Every structure is written in C-alpha cells, then in structure tokens.
Amino acid sequence: MQKTRVDSASATRSELQTTTRSTQWLFIVSFFLLLPVVLAALLFRLEPFDPVHFPTHEITRLNLAGTVARNDNMRRGSEVVGNGRVAGPEDLVYDAEARVVYTSCEDGWIKRVSLSNDSVEDWVNTGGRPLGLAFDHHASLIVADAYKGLLRVRMDKKVEVVTDEVDGLKFKLTDGVDVAKDGIIYFTDATYKYSLEDHFLDLLEGKPHGRFISYDPTTNQTKVIAHNLYFPNGVAVSPDQQFVIFCESFLMKCKKYYIQGPKKGTIDKFCDLPGAPDNIHYDGQGNYWIGIATEFTAGMELAYKYPFIRKAVMMFSKYIMNPSFAKNGGVIAVDLEGNPIAHYYDPKLSLTSGIKIGNHIYCGSISYPFIISLDVNQYPATHST
Incomplete structure (x- = not known):
C-alpha cells in the first residue's frame, strides 16, 4: 500500500x-x-510620420473599358530605342528639323537620340536630374531639373539657371514644363517638401505640397499660380494659347488654367484619367499624349482612404524594402476637350511620357534604360466588342 x-x-x-x-x-x-x-x-x-486623410472625393476612378479605343498589350510589337544608353529617360521632346529626340536621364545627361539610326549622343549634363523638357522660341531647351530648378540650355550647350525659388521658398522637385508663344514658361514644383528620392513619401503623407508656377522672361518674375496641389506634374500649353493644362498625379486628373479670354486667371478641371499622369505633350494633330505611371488600383484606393495603411507602407519601405505599385502603365491620348481617344498600356509597364511622331508613339520611363517605340498603324488601339 x-x-x-x-x-x-x-x-x-x-x-x-x-x-x-x-x-x-x-x-x-x-x-x-x-x-x-x-x-x-x-x-x-x-514613428513621427503622420499621414492625413486624403481627399478621395476628388478622385474619379475612371474605367475606360468599352468606351475608348485600347491596346492593352502595348509591349507586343513595341521596339526599344537607345537600349542601355539612356538611363531612366523620363521625358521626351522632338526636334523635327534634326530628326532627334531629346531625353532627360537619371545620370544628369540630356541625350539626343537619332530616330534614323538609333545613335545616342551625350549632349549636355545639367549636374542634376533633368525631368520635363520643352523648347522655347529661341531654339533653347527649357529643362525642369528636380535638383537645380528651371534651366535653359542653349544650342551652344551653355546651361543657365532661369529660376530656382519663388516667394522665398526653393523648389524641391521641379517637374513638368512648357512654353507659351509669348515666351512665358509654365512649370510645376511637384513638392516643396520632399526630394525626388523620397517623393513617394509625399503621396503617403497625403498633404498638398505642390505648386503650379510661371516665369516671365520679360520681367524676370517668378509667380505661383496655384498652391496646395497634390503632386502637380506635366504641363502643356493649348495650341490656341487660351489655357495651360497641368496634371495632379495623386488625384489622377488634369486641370486647366486660363491665360486668355473671359475666364483668364481661373482653374477648371480638364479631364479625369485612369491612373497617375505624368508628362503631357501636344501632337499638333488635335490630341494631347499623357504618360501614365500606373493605373488607379483597388489597393491604392484602399491606401488613400486609410492613413494608417499609408503609414504602414512608409515603415515597410523605410525598414524593409520599397514596394512597387505600378500596374497597367502606358500612355493615353485625349482631345482638346479632354475626351479620351486612345489608351495604350500593358500590365507590366510604367511610363512617364509619350510623344507621337508620324505613325509611331515614343514613350519614356523613369524606370527603364530605353525608349519604347510602337507603330500605332500596325498595332492600333481598337474598340472592344
């Protein structure tokens, strides 16, 4: 027991x-x-980063399916120009007389790419990061340089700073540019808070740090036209010189600022877009071509609605890796009234500019080491049935 x-x-x-x-x-x-x-x-x-509520009510999630001619597989049939010799060709502008495309690259070079033999010339290095490009009426190239400000490059390759601040505040990310027939230069400072390297934080923070600006060479005056913009980017003067189009990338739309007529000095909406717009170029045939970096995805829509998600994304990018949200980037053509005409895109593309020359569209991207060329007669955008 x-x-x-x-x-x-x-x-x-x-x-x-x-x-x-x-x-x-x-x-x-x-x-x-x-x-x-x-x-x-x-x-x-x-973490001190403090995102705010984003004005999602200002965004129209535009679905172009069935309403506009589309080519949703833009890489099929496309060719590359200047492969490996142009790093991040963000914007493109065409010199018809010389038959060369000027492009702005991440290594500071503005390069000249021949369309006849695919040769690439290191033309001028700005010492910064050139982005938007436009010719003035003296054959000089006007450059929006993310670091240097607004530059003028003469054909003798002399580089001069036109302006780099306004109202005592330095430009932080000079971005898109165009020149009116009267010589006034219209351009954007996408954000006065963040540099190009951390511009993604501008989106995640959700605050309007951008400015739309003009420079008058006759008076040497730099003037802010519009404050509190959500990453204003590409700029294009209308062919009749009545207004200037500029886009707000984070709001997926373009606006127009009237420079003539009874509405002079006012701003209206020009068009909604299916994704984040970048550079804008008029083709001389009644259409603007707008680079689209990415479509407005459901994930982006969710992040826009909830600041804590954007803070989590910021911390993920800060401590782990930078996420990529680009999807269905491409280029869209809209008419003079802002109506969509044709949409070229691809699930694996992210484009920042597009210009139409003859039967081809040439597209640049901040992400690639080449320019994309597509024959739109051979690979057209078509209406889905």
Missing part, C-alpha cells in the same frame, strides 16, 4: 513537471512570436 502511494506521488510529480515544461515552452514560443508584433506596434506608435 505504501509503495502504491509512492508510485502515485511520483507519477503526479512527473505529470506536473511535464505540464510545467510545456507551459514554459508555450510561454517562450508565445514570447518570441509576440515580440515582433509588440516591437512593430511600438515602432509604429513612435
């Missing part, structure tokens, strides 16, 4: 020890599983 009680007590102690060890292991496992969560929550709380 005594031995039975001893055996029973030993078994009880063994069970208690097993239970204790199991509890300890459970605690250790739970601790190491919960520790990253607790640390992440603490880091999230301590």
Whole structure:
C-alpha cells in the first residue's frame, strides 16, 4: 500500500513537471512570436510620420473599358530605342528639323537620340536630374531639373539657371514644363517638401505640397499660380494659347488654367484619367499624349482612404524594402476637350511620357534604360466588342 502511494506521488510529480515544461515552452514560443508584433506596434506608435486623410472625393476612378479605343498589350510589337544608353529617360521632346529626340536621364545627361539610326549622343549634363523638357522660341531647351530648378540650355550647350525659388521658398522637385508663344514658361514644383528620392513619401503623407508656377522672361518674375496641389506634374500649353493644362498625379486628373479670354486667371478641371499622369505633350494633330505611371488600383484606393495603411507602407519601405505599385502603365491620348481617344498600356509597364511622331508613339520611363517605340498603324488601339 505504501509503495502504491509512492508510485502515485511520483507519477503526479512527473505529470506536473511535464505540464510545467510545456507551459514554459508555450510561454517562450508565445514570447518570441509576440515580440515582433509588440516591437512593430511600438515602432509604429513612435514613428513621427503622420499621414492625413486624403481627399478621395476628388478622385474619379475612371474605367475606360468599352468606351475608348485600347491596346492593352502595348509591349507586343513595341521596339526599344537607345537600349542601355539612356538611363531612366523620363521625358521626351522632338526636334523635327534634326530628326532627334531629346531625353532627360537619371545620370544628369540630356541625350539626343537619332530616330534614323538609333545613335545616342551625350549632349549636355545639367549636374542634376533633368525631368520635363520643352523648347522655347529661341531654339533653347527649357529643362525642369528636380535638383537645380528651371534651366535653359542653349544650342551652344551653355546651361543657365532661369529660376530656382519663388516667394522665398526653393523648389524641391521641379517637374513638368512648357512654353507659351509669348515666351512665358509654365512649370510645376511637384513638392516643396520632399526630394525626388523620397517623393513617394509625399503621396503617403497625403498633404498638398505642390505648386503650379510661371516665369516671365520679360520681367524676370517668378509667380505661383496655384498652391496646395497634390503632386502637380506635366504641363502643356493649348495650341490656341487660351489655357495651360497641368496634371495632379495623386488625384489622377488634369486641370486647366486660363491665360486668355473671359475666364483668364481661373482653374477648371480638364479631364479625369485612369491612373497617375505624368508628362503631357501636344501632337499638333488635335490630341494631347499623357504618360501614365500606373493605373488607379483597388489597393491604392484602399491606401488613400486609410492613413494608417499609408503609414504602414512608409515603415515597410523605410525598414524593409520599397514596394512597387505600378500596374497597367502606358500612355493615353485625349482631345482638346479632354475626351479620351486612345489608351495604350500593358500590365507590366510604367511610363512617364509619350510623344507621337508620324505613325509611331515614343514613350519614356523613369524606370527603364530605353525608349519604347510602337507603330500605332500596325498595332492600333481598337474598340472592344
């Protein structure tokens, strides 16, 4: 009887020890599983980045399916120009007389690409990051340089700063540009807070830091036309010189600023777009061609609605890696009234500019080491049935 009680007590102690060890292991496992969560929550709380609510009511998620001619597989049939010799050709402008395309590259070079033999010339290095390009009426190239400001490059390759601040505030990301027939230069400072390297934070923060600006060479005056814009980007003067189009990339739309007529000095909406617009170019045939970096995805729509999601994305990019949201980038043609005419895109593309020369569209991208060329007669946009 005594031995039975001893055996029973030993078994009880063994069970208690097993239970204790199991509890300890459970605690250790739970601790190491919960520790990253607790640390992440603490880091999230301590992170000073403070996104705000985004004006989603100003965005129309435009679905062009069935309403406009489309080519949704733009890479099929496309060719590359200047492959490996142009790094991040963000914008393009055409010199018809010389039959060359000037393009702005991430290594600071403005390069001249021959369309006849695919040769690439290192033309001028701005020492910064050239973005938007436009010719003035003295055959000089006007450059929106993200770091240097608004530049003028003469054909003798002399580079001069036109302006780099307004109202005592330096430009932080000079972006799109065009020149009116009276010589006035219209351009954008996409954000006065963030540089090109961290411009993604401007979107995540959700605050309007952009400005639409003019420079008058006759008076040497730089003037802010519109404040509090959501990453204003490409610029194009209308062919009749009545208004200037500029886009707000984060709001997926273009606006127009009247420079003549009864509405002079006012701003209206020009068009909604299916994604984030970039550079704008008029083709001389009644259409504007607008680069689309990415479509407005459901994921972007969700992030726009909830600041905490944008903060989480910021922390992910800060501590882990930069996420990529680009999808169905391309180029869209709209008429002089802002009505969509043709949409060329591809699930795996992200484009920042497009120009039409003859039967081809030539597209640049901040992401690629080449220019994309597509024969729109051979690979047209068509209406889906």
